[in-house]
Amino acid sequence: MTSLWELASRRDVLLALVWREVKTRYRGSFLGFLWTLLNPLLLMAIYSLVFSVYMRVDMAKYPVFLFTGLLPWIWFTSALTTGATSIIEGSSLVKRVAFPPLMLPTVAVTANLVNFILALPLLLLFMIGHHVPLTYAVLGLPVAVAIQYVFTLALAVILAMLTVRYRDLQHLLGNLLTLWFFLTPILYSLPMVPASFRSLLLANPMTSIIASYQDALYYGRFPSAPRTLLAAGVSMALLALALQLYARWRWVVVEDV
């Protein structure tokens, strides 16, 4: 917990670094901004083609469903991939007086959150285009974002420290995330999964997180409370573990960078 306070006391630096990270991405022109939207759009176009045209997934307004799950997933994966290498790449920052290494994965997760938020209007346009109404259930969105933030941060912190020690982890991570993507209901919905597999799927915290987005935006209903609470609990516990590990490893991490 003290590590979080340390971070909070330097939130001005945190924000400045997040801002720098976001700006690096959109540096140049307005086109730079559109460019970053291109990736999710292309992914969505391909998946829509494959799943709703070729494979004929029986779901109304499938592209909206897909996009709803895809955007938070892109936040998740890009936060983890940049987060994993954040301490290595920020080695010159880590060797500064009073710089908590914890800040670097936090910056990675937060900067990607900003990118996610910047992409949300596109999703809204999409919903309008497909006549998906925005309901009060949209209030569930910030909750989903908060839970995902905690969960992603916890993983990013652990990965960032492990990657300092084991440099090949970053390559492995890409493969693991691809597997994880297919095991999370983004391309398909939870009800499509045979009942016997469903509990297995729910063991994956990203399932409930992504499902919450789909509930809030696509289905227009409030996410199930027990599932949300469970996801929140798991995320908090994981963050507590991450901070525990951080308290133990931070000094070694600084030396190994």
Next chain:
Amino acid sequence: MTVPAIMLRGVTKRFRMRAGRGQRTLKSAFIDCFRHQPLRSADCYEALRNVDLTVMRGRSVGIIGENGSGKSTLLKVIGKIYRPDAGTVQVEGRLAALIELGADFHPEFTGRENIVINGMLMGLSRREIVDRLDEIVAFADIGDYIEQPARTYSSGMIMRLGFSVAAHLAPDILLIDEVLAVGDEAFAKKCGERIASFRQRGKTIVLVTHDPAAVERWCDEAMWLDRGVVRAMGPPWAVLDAYHRALAQREANHADAASAVSHAGIDSLPIPVVEIVGVFLSGKDGAPRDLYRAGEVLKATLSYRMRMPASPLVFGFEIVRSDGLVVYGARMAEPGVRGAAAGEIEVTVDSLDLVTGLYFLDVAAYGRDGQPYDQHTRRNPLQVCSDSDETGVARLRHEWRVIEGAGR
């Protein structure tokens, strides 16, 4: 009343060696798992060993030593970037470090943008840094480049910008690592002025450098680190003197070993009758060291070699304070050596009753007539430290007694 700004007590810092196999990977960890290789403690090395350092507020201390002597590690321990494995570190006041200047500048951002974020990283608030922005830009003096992305900068420009930001901080303690040689002469002069003004304003400075001139110029005190151990601490000129002598001796030893063969046949050189080959200082336990607490046992062992059959030899020693004052000197009353071609002489001082400071143990070998054959002058530094508040040279045994109510 002066108070310490930095206080290190018995600081030891170990690093794990990566055993030359490069980066660890999951693959290698996985393989090691099956090999049942236990973690060997021998894979550690001590970058700092039992280092004591007290820097009073407003003083500046220079730390010298060869590469790999632990200077930078010491700075990082003071800056609380590294945590020592043993010992305590106390720092009073706001601290700023000039280490790897500009290393974290973002290549895609302009100089101006980098200044802001750099200043914030160094502990200024956004407001403080924006207020000083013009001043910093003027100080760096890199012209229109300030509006260009940092990737277009030369390394000198990056250093200049980095130093400018650092120079406009308002720290109480400044840690400097080898950055005084920033850019061209004009800029180096500006840097020097800046550091001088830091000193004038009573800031504490710790400077790590290879450059003896910088230590002499900027520092009130100097510390010599040798492979993680404090070899000497005291006035800069004295410490530098000891340092240079040790370096020269080491070089001479290397040269000796290299040219021993070629020297064998030359007899036109004056060959000393007797040669003091080495002097070895130790405590009661016989372990080599050069840092002593006042009142401890000091044992000096000198080894000699006779080059010619000589008359009986007398040995003597002197303890000389770093400023040249002879604290004490003595010679053997009787000739100690009569004919053996080589040997050792041991002299034990039961109680090294000196006040804190840097001293040298000089030794000499004389003939019966008092003619010195060989001597070691200012080659063997020894540091004495005392916990009590004392002045002068020698520590005279004394006792206090208070008799109350006995006034006349």
